Amino acid sequence: MANGHGGKRPGAGRPRKPLAEKLLEGNPGKRKPKVLDIAADSSAPVPEYPERLAYYQMRRSTEPTSQDIWQETVAFLEKTGCLHMINPAFIEEYALLKSRFYEVERAISTTALIYDDEKKGGVAVNPGIDAVVKYYRLADLAWMKIWDVVSQNSEKSYGATPHDDLMKNLLKFNREG
Template sequence: MGLRGPRPGTGGRPRKSLAEKVTEGNPGKRKLKVLDFEKIATEPEGVEMPPPKEFLSAAQRDGSTLSASELYKEAWKWLERRGCAELVSPALLERYAVSAARWIHCEEAVSKYGHLGKHPISSQPIQSPYVAMSQNYMKQTNRLWSEIFAIVRDNCSTEYKGVSPQDDLMERLLRSRRG
């Protein structure tokens, strides 16, 4: 049985960010959690990172190790520096890290085996299955990061500008290709 309701970012009235609620006078009158990035940069405090689960660094069939554990830690540290670590579910971070690691793994396979493959019956050239898998993992990674970033964006009083772990994924991919 699937999940019910619209996916985040689709359908329904969009949620107001904290900055909008503060500007408009907080019509719901609930206590608002305000994240001040200026203060957080000088006085970091947060919760302890849950240890990454074993499957995030599982051995892969080709003998390599899944790099999801590293991605999980990077994303957690990024959230912790912004005071948002306790707001994001570790399960959401795990899904993001696994998806990003799988995307990197598929891109490495495309680099190793090429963009084309051979059809098993006709032997005609076809698109490598790694290309399609890579595209799917990238879409999933971007969607999951959007969910995580929405939590940060919706809980801060100023607009966040700066580097995020999502920005570093391409750099990680390029580093992995060098060996």
């Protein structure tokens, strides 16, 4: 950078390849990949749904609640064998943010995206759109904390993740309001 504040930036550089991809390519770097013994630690108890999340949810329609998202994420992580490596706070953060995203998206789907602003004169954009974008971005960042652990420590590729079915869940909403 031209401002004289050089140095290593967190997250800079080429991202690491997932372990499953390294194993499929036959390990072109010739360095032995780090493979964790997942079977030894798989006896860890499954974390319970934190009841404090129920305080933040509003169940008005068919969108998934934070409890639904929590259970779906925990089931996916159990299938990967990486549940014991994930901090439960990461799952909690992801479930709360994604359920909030669905709530705001539901609210926007019943209102107009743009409207006449009588105070300023002209057309204005619904402020809920900014909220949707922010919640989606934050939920995506929370998911990446979880997915990084899974992709770096799993020998298999699991295809679609619970985070990937976003459009399917959005289309399930009851649009009548």
